[in-house]
Amino acid sequence: MIGIIDYGMGNLYSVQNAVKKLGFETITSSDPDALAVCDKLILPGVGAFGDMMENIQASGLYDFIKTWKKPLLGICLGMQSFFESSEEKGIHQGFGFLQGHIRFMEDPNVRIPHIGWNALEKNQNHPIWDPCSSQVYVYYVHSYYAKDMDPQDLVGVSEYGKMKIPGLVIKDNWMGCQFHPEKSGKDGLEILRYFLEDF
């Protein structure tokens, strides 16, 4: 059973659909007890970082997520929450699973938000790449990105102007996608399948 963490934000329907399409049962819930029985969890997210962390706290999910030891996939804002902090609309603490901080895109020569399909390049070899196309494109929508992360945790990266945007990060039981795998066509589904079947 795959649990989709519902803290009142995010396009849960698309994530849920993509997971089902790949042959897995899902439950969508904000109740830690209901989520605790799942094999793997997905933390989606859109909106602002501070609101998300507040909603997670208010739903009584913070400690649950913080101490969850089975596989956890963070998507977009969910992935950002894995880092130490974010500067989006004030300074907010994240879960701190991964080293690094969420910063506003500082390159003055690019459009913000970063919207659209960008090439996802290998930062390191990893079995997640095996079923993917030789040139992977993924769909991004965001204005903040992870900086000063440990390169060992960085699996896939996209270039935007002068910036290197961490796209795919993996450490221990945590996997994070800054892009939306559920919206990234066939390669996106392969990346999601890797999490569901092999991670």
Place this chain on the structure above:
Amino acid sequence: MLTKRIIPCLDVKDGKVVKGINFVGLKEVGDPITLAKEYYEQGADELVFLDITATHEQRDTMVQVVQQVASEIYMPFTVGGGLRSIEDIKRMLRAGADKVSLNSAAVKDPDLIAQGSQIFGNQCIVLAVDAKKRDDGSGWNVVIHGGRIDTGMDLLEWVQKGVELGAGEILLTSMDTDGVKQGYDLEMLEAVRQVVNVPIIASGGCGSLDHFAQVFEKDCADAALAASLFHYGELRVQDVKMYLKQKGIPVRL
């Protein structure tokens, strides 16, 4: 490298796609789900669905369409037309749309942009603007209700305000070039480009492969939208992308 997006636009009325549809080999040519799948297979980067249903009750049909599309294709799409409240926006996003586009409703109630982006994030709110050159040529005015009403508002002031309020993207349609098929309104697009830093989707006037290339070569827009060109099967999305690639424009193939 971020690629330029090609976006087919579908007008939906009472759950069916309207405007001449002429796909060869498709049985249900008016079915939005079938068409969405076709465009997904063709390599479209996003889709835009415009609900042109007249009454509020019939909007439930659109919600069902959105749910079905979201459950069958794995690409981003925007829903617009007739969204007037936070509740309307929420309904579409919950049904699986990634973004909503606000047009006339945002002109009447700019706070809808502010509230929508606050609650759902800037990336969800596309400000759709239809504009027309003023008779004296001094600039462009924002028009609403499909071009029937000139608001007297200046285009450049309005897009700046929209972005300040929280719009994450501008879908800009020129009423001067729309339907004429002589190319996008590059002058208007460039003017908007100068005053806002969010991505711009060019709309209105595309009639050939070269029109797509022009808008990207001049860096007037980040995405190009077209409707009839694709619906009538005059061009396929992958033909456009192959052409752009040859011209050195980054596209997802």
